Amino acid sequence: MSSKRRTPPRYWFDGFPVPWHMRLLSRLYAAVIALRVRAYHSGWRRSVRVPVPVLVVGNITVGGTGKTPLTIALVQRLRAAGYTPGVASRGYGRQQPDQAAWVDANTRPAQGGDEPVLIARQTGALVRVDRDRVAAARALADAGCDVVVCDDGLQHYRLQRDIEVEVIDGERRYGNGKLLPAGPLREPVERGQRCDFRVVNGGEPGFGEWPMRLASDAALPLHGGRSRPLASFAGQRVHAVAGIGHPPRFFDMLRGRGIAVVPHAFDDHHAYSARDFEFGSELPVLMTEKDAVKCAGLAKDWYFSVPISAQLPEAFWVALLDKLDKLRRRGSGGKRSTDVEEGDRNE
The missing domain is CATH 3.40.50 (Rossmann fold)
Structure with a gap:
């Protein structure tokens, strides 16, 4: 295999012992994560609700799990069900990360990010890239979208969400189950269990998990x-x-x-x-x-x-659309808006 890529430490997924200093740093990271979550739950930091339902796709591990193919499939299925979905993304890897932008099929990846450009080309949906996911979601709602799909936003707590979808690598799962840098986890395993839907890319899904296959x-x-x-x-x-x-x-x-x-x-x-x-x-x-x-x-x-295309059981789509339809009937979005704290704006 080419050596042009940095590979994860062998102790993340291959059963090797974790160095002691990585364990120490992992405990520090865990404390920071716990403090951040507590800040939002207690109201020290405020999350923001936008006027339309927000569906977040993400994972709690570092590395790819199949979020982008699932995001594309979600947008296509939502449109087929009569919705006008838009996609909010940070646009990782673009040359001007601090500048918000609309992304379409003709946007250069260096300007919009490779994943947002791919999503725009595959779906034709409105795609907004912005480090401030709240601002991106608001821009999509103002542009006429009646549901926002947030690509890779599970840890972006400032944006309130109505549905969370965790994507799991069915082969590597959670690795050694440890937080960064001792392991591949951004958040504890229990965080994923609180998501509305847990989608497993490949491998064997467990109880309460939905299987996804990437076909080509x-x-x-x-x-x-x-x-x-x-x-x-x-x-x-x-x-x-x-x-x-x-x-x-x-x-x-x-x-x-x-x-x-x-x-x-x-x-x-x-x-x-x-x-x-x-x-x-x-x-x-x-x-x-x-x-x-x-x-x-x-x-x-x-x-x-x-x-490639993401293939999931029809029952998954029925369950997700049923949940989204109930939100729409209740008029989700806009009733619990909160002020934004300046210090949280670019988190």
């Missing part, structure tokens, strides 16, 4: 043209490129299709250059959609994007 059947040339069945690469060697939270998931998916993968893993949100593709051979290059939105200007004729 085609490869799309980055230069445009007709798609090619993914099965047509079976038995061939390809360069596989993934700059996502957990690249092995993409590589394993391709191997499961009988494709001989030469893996090239990059850091999440990696900014690609032509040198990154100096592989020494002109094998077909297969990459994730998230990477492809940043590589159109670097692509050659044998570069392909592999789109």
Whole structure:
């Protein structure tokens, strides 16, 4: 595997002993997290309600779990049910993170962030990037959205939410179960259990969890043209490129299709250059959609994007839409607005 990516410490997921100083730092981190949560629960810091229901998608572990494919699926399903959803995101990795912006299919990833651009291209929904998620949600409501989907906002407590969806990596789960930096957890495991829905990407779901499968059947040339069945690469060697939270998931998916993968893993949100593709051979290059939105200007004729779709049981959609419909009938949003404390504005 390429060494271009920083990998998690082996003690996070592989059962190795945790260094003592990491355990000490983890206790300090736990104290800070507990203090922050208590500040919101006690009213020391104020959370803000916007005029429309807010649905938050997130995780309590560091790294990718499949939030973006689920966010795209949620937006598409909400629209099919008659809603006008909008997406609020921080837009991690963009060049001007302090500047709020609207993102559409033509926005450069450097300006809007790779995930927001991908969401905009796949859904056509309004997408707002802003470090201040409250301001982003308000802008979407003012623009006519009747529900806000907040991508990766589980820890952003200043924005009140009506529905929380935790996404879990079904293979790695919570690793060693320890908080950062001793383990991969942003918050204790119990935090996820308080979410309305818990979605498991791959692996075997537990009690009260919903299974999600990421499916892909085609490869799309980055230069445009007709798609090619993914099965047509079976038995061939390809360069596989993934700059996502957990690249092995993409590589394993391709191997499961009988494709001989030469893996090239990059850091999440990696900014690609032509040198990154100096592989020494002109094998077909297969990459994730998230990477492809940043590589159109670097692509050659044998570069392909592999789109994926999140598939969940119909019962999940029935339960989620039922909860959202009840919120709409009660007129959720706007009745419990609170003032914003200046010190919390960019948290």
